[in-house]
Amino acid sequence: xxxxxxxxxLLNYTIIPxxxxxxxxxxxxxFVTLIYGILRFANFATGDMMSFGTMFxxxxxxxxxxxxxxxxxxxxALLTIPFAIFxxxxxxxxxxxxxxxxxxxxxxPPVQLAMVxxxxxxxxxxxIRIIIGPTDRRFLDGEKxxxxxxxxKEMTGLAEGLTIKSTQMITIVVTIIVVAIMFxxxxxxxTGTSMRAYSDNEDLALxxxxxxxxxxxxxxIIAGILATIGGILYxxxxxxxxxxxxxxxxxxxxxxxxxxxxxxxxxxxxGYVIAFAEIFLTYAYKRFLVYLLPESxxxxxxxxxxxxxxxxxxxxxxxxxxxxxxxxxxxxGKRI
Amino acid sequence: xxxxxxxxxAYSIMMLLIILVGIFQSWSIALTIFNYxxxxxxxxxxxxxxxxxxxxxxxxxxGYTALGGLAVVLVSVAPVxxxxxxxxxxxxxxxxxxxxMIFSTRYILKNIQKSNKRNYLIAxxxxxxxxxxxxxxxxxxxxxxxxxxxKTGFLGGLGLPVLFSWIVGxxxxxxxxxxxxxxxxxxxxxxxxxxxxxxxxxxxxxIKHEDWLARGVKNVIGLKRxxxxxxxxxxxxxxxxxxxxxxxxxxDLANSLSERQDILNQLVIDASSVYVxxxxxxxxxVVVIILLIITQKALYSPWGRMMRAIRDNxxxxxxxxxxxxxxxxxxxxxxxxxxxxxxxMMVTNDGLFTPGSYxxxxxxxxxxxxxxxxxxxxxxxxxxxxxxxxxxxxxxxPIALFFINLFTAHLPETNEIKIHLINSAxxxxxxxxxxxxxxxxxFRPQGIIPEKIIKQ
Numbered sequence: 001x002x003x004x005x006x007x008x009x010l011l012n013y014t015i016i017p018x019x020x021x022x023x024x025x026x027x028x029x030x031f032v033t034l035i036y037g038i039l040r041f042a043n044f045a046t047g048d049m050m051s052f053g054t055m056f057x058x059x060x061x062x063x064x065x066x067x068x069x070x071x072x073x074x075x076x077a078l079l080t081i082p083f084a085i086f087x088x089x090x091x092x093x094x095x096x097x098x099x100x101x102x103x104x105x106x107x108x109p110p111v112q113l114a115m116v117x118x119x120x121x122x123x124x125x126x127x128i129r130i131i132i133g134p135t136d137r138r139f140l141d142g143e144k145x146x147x148x149x150x151x152x153k154e155m156t157g158l159a160e161g162l163t164i165k166s167t168q169m170i171t172i173v174v175t176i177i178v179v180a181i182m183f184x185x186x187x188x189x190x191t192g193t194s195m196r197a198y199s200d201n202e203d204l205a206l207x208x209x210x211x212x213x214x215x216x217x218x219x220x221i222i223a224g225i226l227a228t229i230g231g232i233l234y235x236x237x238x239x240x241x242x243x244x245x246x247x248x249x250x251x252x253x254x255x256x257x258x259x260x261x262x263x264x265x266x267x268x269x270x271g272y273v274i275a276f277a278e279i280f281l282t283y284a285y286k287r288f289l290v291y292l293l294p295e296s297x298x299x300x301x302x303x304x305x306x307x308x309x310x311x312x313x314x315x316x317x318x319x320x321x322x323x324x325x326x327x328x329x330x331x332x333g334k335r336i
Numbered sequence: 337x338x339x340x341x342x343x344x345x346a347y348s349i350m351m352l353l354i355i356l357v358g359i360f361q362s363w364s365i366a367l368t369i370f371n372y373x374x375x376x377x378x379x380x381x382x383x384x385x386x387x388x389x390x391x392x393x394x395x396x397x398x399g400y401t402a403l404g405g406l407a408v409v410l411v412s413v414a415p416v417x418x419x420x421x422x423x424x425x426x427x428x429x430x431x432x433x434x435x436x437m438i439f440s441t442r443y444i445l446k447n448i449q450k451s452n453k454r455n456y457l458i459a460x461x462x463x464x465x466x467x468x469x470x471x472x473x474x475x476x477x478x479x480x481x482x483x484x485x486x487k488t489g490f491l492g493g494l495g496l497p498v499l500f501s502w503i504v505g506x507x508x509x510x511x512x513x514x515x516x517x518x519x520x521x522x523x524x525x526x527x528x529x530x531x532x533x534x535x536x537x538x539x540x541x542x543i544k545h546e547d548w549l550a551r552g553v554k555n556v557i558g559l560k561r562x563x564x565x566x567x568x569x570x571x572x573x574x575x576x577x578x579x580x581x582x583x584x585x586x587x588d589l590a591n592s593l594s595e596r597q598d599i600l601n602q603l604v605i606d607a608s609s610v611y612v613x614x615x616x617x618x619x620x621x622v623v624v625i626i627l628l629i630i631t632q633k634a635l636y637s638p639w640g641r642m643m644r645a646i647r648d649n650x651x652x653x654x655x656x657x658x659x660x661x662x663x664x665x666x667x668x669x670x671x672x673x674x675x676x677x678x679x680x681m682m683v684t685n686d687g688l689f690t691p692g693s694y695x696x697x698x699x700x701x702x703x704x705x706x707x708x709x710x711x712x713x714x715x716x717x718x719x720x721x722x723x724x725x726x727x728x729x730x731x732x733x734p735i736a737l738f739f740i741n742l743f744t745a746h747l748p749e750t751n752e753i754k755i756h757l758i759n760s761a762x763x764x765x766x767x768x769x770x771x772x773x774x775x776x777x778x779f780r781p782q783g784i785i786p787e788k789i790i791k792q
Contacts, residue, residue: 042526044701099774111393111525115708116777118701122770125697129763246697250537253530261527309545316534323531324519 001158006291008160012149013287018279019272020168020237023175026271027230028252030182030264031223037199037262038219039104041113045121046227047249051242052124053088053228054235055132060084061139073143077232078170084232089224095120096220104216121246128242137240140167167237178229179268182222186264191218199262251278251312254319260329269331274315282308343716343785350723357731364606367613369730374620375682377722380706381627381715382674388713388787389640390667391647395529396516398699399536400672402543402691403512404505404679409550409689411501412560413493419480420491423548426476427491430469437465480548490551498560502623502680509676510669512539517668521661533696544691556689563615569608576600579607616685623681624719627674631715643667644713702729705773711783720785725769732765 028050035043043049060080064070071079099120103113146169149161186192191214197205198215206212231245238244251274259270285303293299306314322329354373358366379397386392441458448454481489520531544552569575580587583603590596634640646653646660654660683689702725710721740761744754776783 042530099778102778109525111529112777112781114393114526114529115704116774118704119770119773119777121701122705122766122773124770126763126765126767126770129766130757130760133760134763250534254534257527257530307545310541313538313541316538319534320519320531320538323523323527327523327527 002291005158005160006288008158008162009288009291012160012162014279014283016164016168018276020171021279022272022275023171024230024234024237024271025248025252025255025275026268027175027178027226027233028248029255029259029267029271030179031226031230032252032256033259033261033264033267034219034223034226036256037264038195038215039100039113041110041117042253044114044117044249045124046252047246048121048124048128048242049088049092049223050227050231050234050248051128051240051245052091052231053084053224054231054240054245055128055242056084056087057081057228057232058132058137058139058235058240061141065141071142073166074170075140075142075167075236077139077236081229081232085225085228088228089221092220092224093217096216125242125246132242134242139240140236142166165237167233171233171237174229174233178226182226183264185222195219247312251315254315257319257329258322260331263329263331266329266331270329273330274318277318278311278314281305281314282311343720346720346784347716350720350727353727361734364609364613367610367617369727371613371616371620371685372682372730373723373726374617374624375678375685376703376706376726377624377719378620378627378678378681379675379703380710380718380722381624381631382671382678383703383707384671384710384712384715384718385631385674386668386671387707388711388718389635389643389647390664391525392521392664392668392671393525393529394532394668394671395696395700395704396532396536396539396672397675397703398694398696399532399539400509400512400675401679401682401699402536402540402694403508404502404676404681405683405689405691405694406543406550407505407508407676408498408501408559408680408683409556410493411496411504412498413556414495416483416488416490416492419483419488419548422483423476423480424491426472427480427548430473433465433468433472437461477546477548485554488551489554490548490556497562498684499562499619501684502677505680506673506677509679510673513669513672514665516672517665521664521668533700536700537696540691540694543694550689550691553690553692555691557687559683559687559689561687562619562684563612566605566608566612569611570604575608575611576604579604582607620681620685623677628715628719635715702769705769708773709776709783711785711787713787714783714785717783717785717787721783724784725772728768728772729765732768733762735768736764737761 028046031050032043032046035041035046057077057080060083061075061077064076064079069079070076099116100113103116143166146164146166147162149163152162153159186196194205194210195215195218197208198210198212202212205215234245234248252271255270255274256267257270258273259266259268261267282304286299286301289299289303354366354370357369379401382400383394383397386394440461444454444457444461448457480491483489516532516535520528520535523531543550546552547554550556580600583600586603587596587599590599642653642658643663645656646658646663650660706721706725707718708721709725710719711717737758740754740757744751744757747754780786
């Protein structure tokens with residue numbers, strides 16, 4: 001019985017939150033990695049692009065609520081996803097045409113494109129703040145919980161309760177669906193294969209008749225879908241605040257590089273590595289150990305390896321370690 | 337002379353803009369902007385040494401700025417004897433353990449062949465060291481933080497003059513740059529950018545959350561100043577006399593003695609803040625000029641030519657027998673040290689250390705915009721970039737407000753769009769800086785004042 005209780009504690013406070021957070025990071029990391037693999041630059045506007053898509057979801061959710069449309073027990077925001085994605089892709093294509101295209105055709109070094117993306121980051125942040133403002137917004141409606149702690153205790157008779165928030169379940173399910181479709185697209189369809197070819201060797205791909213314009217277009221469309229869905233899922237789970245999205249860029253980068261930048265499988269995996277490391281290293285294990293150890297050995301302290309203040313620092317340290325020992329990431333980088 | 341014409345024109349326009357702010361807003365605001373412009377210029381000089389001379393991309397400027405700020409606290413604040421007596425010994429032991437760890441790791445790296453055994457040994461040393469530190473430091477930190485937490489709760493500094501901390505700030509930053517350089521300089525450009533950015537985040541989060549060191553997010557206020565305090569000036573007779581002499585015409589217009597006294601008081605208060613800012617401006621100007629002379633000499637020395645050669649073609653420079661790795665590390669340390677000095681200057685100017693305010697937006701990306709806009713590889717350009725971008729950053733809100741009012745003049749005051757736009761005026765600074773960066777990168781990628789290569 002104690003063992004089950006201990007497992008439930010672990011599930012409740014570490015595994016489920018880590019899976020949720022990891023899924024959100026994974027979507028962002030695949031976005032970073034796609035841009036890096038195909039357009040060949042580190043996109044510093046990542047966080048703000050995710051924020052841009054989410055902004056439309058927030059605004060549309062408010063609009064839908066005002067005219068009385070809802071999605072039953074699911075959050076209304078899910079209904080707004082297609083519209084938000086559409087706006088996001090429009091914005092990305094606009095930015096690509098006006099800003100990135102020039103440097104791509106000129107074949108500028110990646111650093112220059114990265115600096116340009118810093119400019120895009122500033123502009124995107126300005127637009128977001130001017131439209132929606134920098135305040136914290138919650139836009140979750142519908143059922144909040146799938147299982148509440150008290151219900152779970154009654155149901156099973158255990159001492160520990162298990163809480164599963166609906167946003168956690170939605171995040172995990174949506175991520176699996178989106179990522180599965182994306183990998184199917186990249187591996188099985190002709191367009192996906194041409195994207196992989198373009199990423200592997202641009203000259204060879206052009207020689208074999210792949211249209212670079214189409215590849216770039218499709219890349220931005222997939223990037224738009226990933227960025228918007230990742231952003232909305234994060235916003236539903238926590239809350240929407242532009243500044244936080246900008247900060248999330250850093251663990252997302254960490255996830256992409258840890259997995260091997262340019263490699264979507266690596267990025268997907270990297271998201272979970274970062275999330276699990278952050279949560280497992282900052283969790284206070286006292287309650288978990290109380291169940292497992294005999295009473296005489298019960299710990300006095302919180303049994304916390306690092307304070308939660310260092311959550312971000314952990315993911316960055318992992319990144320630094322990976323960069324030193326395996327610069328191409330856990331999976332070999334630069335392969336889509 | 338012709339060569340310098342565009343530099344002189346650019347600087348004159350910049351000065352004119354600041355003087356205009358003085359005339360239309362107030363001299364105090366103009367001087368604040370001027371001081372911050374100079375601090376930004378020093379940061380930009382540092383970043384320009386790395387990017388312009390050597391092509392190293394360092395997005396960790398925030399971390400070095402924060403370390404420079406930390407140096408001010410650790411050098412100038414008076415020590416807290418109670419905190420030292422309860423936890424000093426333990427903290428010093430921890431410092432000893434860290435030094436021991438570093439040296440033993442070095443010893444292993446030098447004397448044992450590259451193998452799994454070596455990796456395990458190093459990992460073992462680090463883990464044992466961390467556990468020891470946690471055991472020794474844990475209770476000490478709690479005790480230190482319990483010492484009068486509202487006011488101190490940290491070890492305090494050394495109580496030395498604050499100007500000394502500018503040098504220490506540079507040294508701190510150089511130390512961090514040495515470690516970062518050893519770890520990350522081998523990476524390619526965009527990886528280096530990300531790695532330095534993340535390492536800077538780690539540094540800031542340590543400063544933020546280790547309260548025993550510098551009070552963390554509780555901030556340290558009332559730092560020492562190398563300039564006189566306003567309140568002292570307002571009561572010293574020589575200063576009041578000076579103000580009286582300066583404004584005698586205005587004072588003579590007063591009708592009665594009491595009215596004259598009121599006007600004089602107001603003038604003295606205004607003048608005291610201007611005077612203090614002028615003192616800072618003088619000190620910063622000295623730093624900027626010294627750095628400018630040194631960097632200018634370095635740029636046109638054989639060493640500067642070598643750096644450019646390494647930047648433009650690493651393989652060729654390496655084939656000519658230049659040690660690329662060593663020079664990269666050296667220039668990385670040099671540039672970061674200058675950024676550290678700027679960080680210390682900034683905290684001295686503010687008189688307070690607020691770790692929570694160190695954010696990548698303001699302390700990394702804006703500085704980078706300055707470097708790119710001003711002109712990479714040209715020190716005059718870098719300083720100008722610092723001035724221009726900081727000026728835009730500060731004055732963007734008033735400028736935006738002016739234009740919003742101009743374009744929405746026909747709308748009634750209650751119009752929702754108008755109110756919304758007026759409320760979001762502060763955010764136009766991001767738009768202005770971002771568009772500025774994009775335009776410069778597109779149409780004048782070498783910056784306002786481009787790099788100039790003197791052919792011998």
